Amino acid sequence: MAKSPKFYVVWEGVETGVYSSWAECKLNIQNYPNAKYKSFKTFEEAKEAYAMGFFGYQKHKKTAPSQFTSEGIEWKSIAVDAASSGNPGKMEYRGVVTKTKKTLFHMGPFPNGTNNIGEFLALVHGLAFLKDKKSDIPIYTDSKIAMSWIRQKKCKTKLQPNSKNVKLFELIKRAEQWLVKNNFNNPILKWETRRWGEIPADFGRK
Numbered sequence: 001m002a003k004s005p006k007f008y009v010v011w012e013g014v015e016t017g018v019y020s021s022w023a024e025c026k027l028n029i030q031n032y033p034n035a036k037y038k039s040f041k042t043f044e045e046a047k048e049a050y051a052m053g054f055f056g057y058q059k060h061k062k063t064a065p066s067q068f069t070s071e072g073i074e075w076k077s078i079a080v081d082a083a084s085s086g087n088p089g090k091m092e093y094r095g096v097v098t099k100t101k102k103t104l105f106h107m108g109p110f111p112n113g114t115n116n117i118g119e120f121l122a123l124v125h126g127l128a129f130l131k132d133k134k135s136d137i138p139i140y141t142d143s144k145i146a147m148s149w150i151r152q153k154k155c156k157t158k159l160q161p162n163s164k165n166v167k168l169f170e171l172i173k174r175a176e177q178w179l180v181k182n183n184f185n186n187p188i189l190k191w192e193t194r195r196w197g198e199i200p201a202d203f204g205r206k
Contacts, residue, residue, distance in 0.1 A: 076098075107121070155175065
């Protein structure tokens, strides 16, 4: 009797993604330090697990895997996120198409930054990007702090400027000025990680 086909998720490897054969999966994990991968019975399960990110999947698979659903997501949107190695530490941020995860912009890494600063800059960059495109589609973030700073038009970080983060504070100043000078109609939506898994722009480093 023929075996049912399996689908393989590679969260960390040579090339990440969802693969339909073990041979493809193996090529992307063999000899790769700390590769993260898993097999699934259906493509839909694999696709959802990949979207969650490795740690998101690990965190929720035992507690409530059936709770993850795409219901309620505004797919015609973009999503932004940031990652920081240390606090402060090297920080980068990016914006992607929510549905396809296609990268729209990617900035950094910047030395001596924080994740909150990155989330704030990512949101402003996303808003400016959409305004330039004359688009009023929503923008997703998983950071309540960044949403609050946008409302206040101020990056209220406690991080102090120093010789290492001069460029970063220049970007913060430009972002704050952009918020003061520009209006936008794009809804800023909170990405519901508990319902939907990791935000599509996630860097997978949690």
